Amino acid sequence: MSNTSENPKPSSSSAKMTLKTSDNELFEVEEAVAMKFCTVKQYFEDEKDSDVAARGSTTVIPLPNVHSAVLATLISYGKKLPQSNAVADNHEEEETKKKERKKYEQGLLKNLMPGELLDLISAANYLDFKEGLEFFNQALADHIQNKSVEYVRKFFGIKNDYEPHEEEKYREEYAWAFEGVDED
Amino acid sequence: MSHLPVEIITEILSRLPVKSLLRFLCVSKSWYALIKHPDFIKLHLHRSIETNRDRTLILEKVTDGLPHYCYSVHFPIENHFDKAFKLYQPLYRRGKLVSILDCCHSLVCIHHFTLEIHHCTNEIAIWNPLIRKYRILPPEPMSKPSGFNFSKYNEIAFGYDLCNDDYKVLRVIAFYNRGQPLKEFEVKVYSLRWHSWRKIEEQWPKKECTVSSNSVSLNGVLHWSIAEDTPYDMDIPLGVECLLAFDLAIEKFLVFKTPVQREVELGTCLEVLKGQLCFIVTPDLGAEIDVWLMKEYGEAKKNRCEGVEIQNLPHWFRTATCVGSLLLLDGDNVIDPGRAEEQEEEMHYVIFRRILFYAFCVHEVLVVPEWDDLGASVHSMLVEEFLKNDS
Numbered sequence: 001m002s003n004t005s006e007n008p009k010p011s012s013s014s015a016k017m018t019l020k021t022s023d024n025e026l027f028e029v030e031e032a033v034a035m036k037f038c039t040v041k042q043y044f045e046d047e048k049d050s051d052v053a054a055r056g057s058t059t060v061i062p063l064p065n066v067h068s069a070v071l072a073t074l075i076s077y078g079k080k081l082p083q084s085n086a087v088a089d090n091h092e093e094e095e096t097k098k099k100e101r102k103k104y105e106q107g108l109l110k111n112l113m114p115g116e117l118l119d120l121i122s123a124a125n126y127l128d129f130k131e132g133l134e135f136f137n138q139a140l141a142d143h144i145q146n147k148s149v150e151y152v153r154k155f156f157g158i159k160n161d162y163e164p165h166e167e168e169k170y171r172e173e174y175a176w177a178f179e180g181v182d183e184d
Numbered sequence: 185m186s187h188l189p190v191e192i193i194t195e196i197l198s199r200l201p202v203k204s205l206l207r208f209l210c211v212s213k214s215w216y217a218l219i220k221h222p223d224f225i226k227l228h229l230h231r232s233i234e235t236n237r238d239r240t241l242i243l244e245k246v247t248d249g250l251p252h253y254c255y256s257v258h259f260p261i262e263n264h265f266d267k268a269f270k271l272y273q274p275l276y277r278r279g280k281l282v283s284i285l286d287c288c289h290s291l292v293c294i295h296h297f298t299l300e301i302h303h304c305t306n307e308i309a310i311w312n313p314l315i316r317k318y319r320i321l322p323p324e325p326m327s328k329p330s331g332f333n334f335s336k337y338n339e340i341a342f343g344y345d346l347c348n349d350d351y352k353v354l355r356v357i358a359f360y361n362r363g364q365p366l367k368e369f370e371v372k373v374y375s376l377r378w379h380s381w382r383k384i385e386e387q388w389p390k391k392e393c394t395v396s397s398n399s400v401s402l403n404g405v406l407h408w409s410i411a412e413d414t415p416y417d418m419d420i421p422l423g424v425e426c427l428l429a430f431d432l433a434i435e436k437f438l439v440f441k442t443p444v445q446r447e448v449e450l451g452t453c454l455e456v457l458k459g460q461l462c463f464i465v466t467p468d469l470g471a472e473i474d475v476w477l478m479k480e481y482g483e484a485k486k487n488r489c490e491g492v493e494i495q496n497l498p499h500w501f502r503t504a505t506c507v508g509s510l511l512l513l514d515g516d517n518v519i520d521p522g523r524a525e526e527q528e529e530e531m532h533y534v535i536f537r538r539i540l541f542y543a544f545c546v547h548e549v550l551v552v553p554e555w556d557d558l559g560a561s562v563h564s565m566l567v568e569e570f571l572k573n574d575s
Contacts, residue, residue, distance in 0.1 A: 118188065125192055137192065141199035149210045157187055158212050170210045173517065176316070177206040 017044065018060045025068035026060070033078045038128035063127070070116075070123045073108070074132050080104050081131055109139055114155065117143065146182045194218060198228045201238045202314045202508040220513055229289055229509040238508020242271065242292055242313050244284050254282070256313060256506075272520045274309050274318035286342040287504030288401055290314055291351055291376075291511055293342035308340070308353060310376060310515075314506055317515035321353065321374050324381040329368055332359035338369060338388060339408070343401030347433035351376040354406060354430060356388050367391050373435060389428070389437045396425065400454040402461055406430040409442065409452040409463070425452070427481070440481045 015031040019040065035041045043061050063071065080101050112120075117140045124132040144152055153160055160167070171178060188196075197205065197219065205228070209216045218224055232238055241257045254271040275282045275294055283297035285308075292313060296306035311318040328335055338358035345352050353374040360367045369388040374381045390410060397409035411425045427440040444452065444463045453464040463476040 121188060121192060121196075125189070133192075133195075137195050138199055141196050144196075145200055145204050149207060152208060152211050156193075158215070160211070161213050162210070167210055174206045174209070177203045181207070 019071065020060050020062045021066050021068040021071050022064050023068050025071075027068075027071055027075060029075055030079075032083050033075060036078045036081065036129055036131065037074075038130070039126065042128075065126045066123045067119070070119050073116075073120060074123060074127065074129060077108065077132055077135065078129065105135070112139075114140075114143055118155075146180070148181045148184055151182075151184050190218070194224060194227070198224065198231050199235075199237075202510060205510060206315060219510065225510045225513070229507070229511065232508040233289075236507070238314060238506070240314060240506045240508075242284065242287070242504040242506055243268065244282075254284070254313070271313055272518055273313070274311055274320070274516070274518045275307055280306075284504050285340060286399060286401065287506060288342060288344045288351060289511060290506040290509035291342075292504045292506065293353060295340065308374075310342075310351065310353075310512065311518070312506075312509065312512040312515070314508055315510060315513060316518045317512050318518060319376065319379070319512060319515045322380065324355070324372060324374070326357050326370055327383075328359055331361075332368065333361050335359050339395055339399070341399035341401070341406045341408070341430075343399075343406045343432055344404065345375075345432035346404035348377070350378075350432075352432050354432075355381075358388075365392060373432075384435050386436055389439055390426075395428075397452045397454045400456055400461065401432075402456050402459075404432050406432065407454055407461060409444075409454060429481075443478050443481075444476050 016028050017031055017034045017040070019027045019029060019034065021027070034044075040061055040063075044059070047059055066074075082097070117136055120136045121133065121140060123129075124136055144155065147155075152158070193215075197208070197215075200208070205219050209219055239259055241259060243255045243257060244253070254273045255268040256271045257268045258266040273282055273294060275296060277296075281297045282294050285293040285295055287293070290312050292311045293308065294311055295308040307323075308321040309318050310321070326335060335357055338356040339354070340356070341354045343352060343354070344350075355372045355374070357370045358367045359370070370383065371386055371388060372381050372383050390412070393410045393412045395408050396411045400407050406429065408428045409425055410428045425442045425444070427442045429438045429440060430436070431438065442463075444465060455462040455464060457475075457477065461478040463474075463478065465474045465476070
């Protein structure tokens with residue numbers, strides 16, 4: 001699945017950058033969006049310092065820890081965020097955009113498998129993509145909120161290092177917190 | 185797939201409601217240590233306040249003018265209150281009524297309420313109703329100086345000491361003789377961190393005055409509205425009012441001029457709204473109230489507010505607003521007497537014989553209950569509307 005069809009119409013002579021994923025996919029991304037990934041921003045700024053003619057040239061930034069499917073989602077999310085260089089909207093436009101974003105976010109989460117959330121969070125963390133990290137962290141918190149202890153252990157791959165009688169003690173102490181939990 | 189780094193796990197956990205976190209203490213020993221860590225508890229509280237998650241009203245049911253049971257009402261969304269559930273509180277004793285003193289973050293300070301004068305040895309507890317744990321304050325005797333025959337609570341207040349990250353209870357006992365104006369005071373402070381009382385030399389500054397409002401904790405300082413005593417004994421204080429403050433960190437009393445100018449002498453209600461001290465006064469017994477917001481000591485802006493009626497709020501008073509927090513995780517468990525199921529209870533209208541005035545702040549919303557002979561209604565004001573007048 002090639003994503004070089006990611007060519008948006010050049011709206012305001014925004015420079016583009018190319019990101020290369022762990023599975024060797026190339027993504028062409030508007031600079032405004034790519035700069036939300038602070039790791040990329042840092043790399044770009046380091047490159048700029050070392051090579052005077054670097055700006056606008058075809059530097060490909062490698063992201064060996066990020067898979068293409070994951071990057072696609074993060075880029076897609078990044079595009080929906082209010083751009084820092086955008087012209088300030090009036091109140092109505094802002095409200096409409098907010099609603100659109102909410103709708104997009106709901107759609108996005110609906111189609112995600114819980115396991116994918118872990119990948120997205122990992123990648124957003126690696127890319128230092130603050131807004132994405134916040135959004136997906138919250139999504140994961142919402143997902144596990146009502147889950148059982150066993151589910152959470154399995155999900156995060158955590159080993160239970162309690163003795164049975166120790167665990168039993170906590171279950172009794174907070175018995176009411178174990179009520180109404182989702183079935184596994 | 186590699187495991188998530190601990191900072192990310194912390195972030196995710198800090199977004200969970202209290203009930204989930206108490207359950208996840210069981211997941212593993214490292215999660216237990218993480219959740220119980222004071223830094224995490226702070227982070228979680230901060231998040232909770234920001235997002236109103238776990239926001240709950242703790243209400244006292246008042247029957248015949250006396251405080252009775254406690255109830256909790258969850259209200260995640262503005263102006264929308266879930267059903268009320270009976271809540272067992274830790275000072276539940278046969279024949280003894282418990283009253284909510286105040287609430288700071290999610291810690292509620294409660295004590296035995298009695299109409300008797302000599303109630304200085306009644307129990308006080310600090311309670312987190314959302315995690316169902318509490319700590320009873322150690323009993324602290326009073327030392328009555330010679331020459332005085334009577335003693336009574338002058339004031340008891342609860343607040344958060346910002347500088348020392350500690351929750352404190354202030355107790356002031358007045359000693360007096362019948363018919364004589366002279367009083368002496370004993371001032372003691374309890375610290376939750378040290379779980380002990382200390383007598384402080386600082387004296388209650390105004391000998392001839394009555395506290396005319398509830399106490400409110402803001403920025404590490406306790407505040408009261410006080411009025412100078414009048415010659416006769418009246419419920420409604422007259423005379424010059426001022427604002428009394430007690431700094432919990434330096435443990436000193438300060439007196440300020442009150443910024444409120446009132447035409448009619450009615451009790452003042454204090455609240456905290458948008459991080460500012462808020463004086464709520466009814467200019468007359470009408471439907472409007474005056475709300476004064478104090479930015480700095482001695483200066484306040486007045487706003488007259490009309491209400492937006494909201495339905496569904498249980499008609500009780502003396503409330504505390506809790507946000508979700510794990511504060512007091514290592515306290516004692518609240519035991520339900522008789523282990524009955526939580527039940528919804530019928531609401532009853534309560535008619536007050538005196539004009540009492542309560543308000544409480546529900547995150548950004550000030551809620552002021554009102555009464556008339558037909559029952560009770562509640563008006564709430566949204567802060568944006570309210571602060572529109574504030575330039």
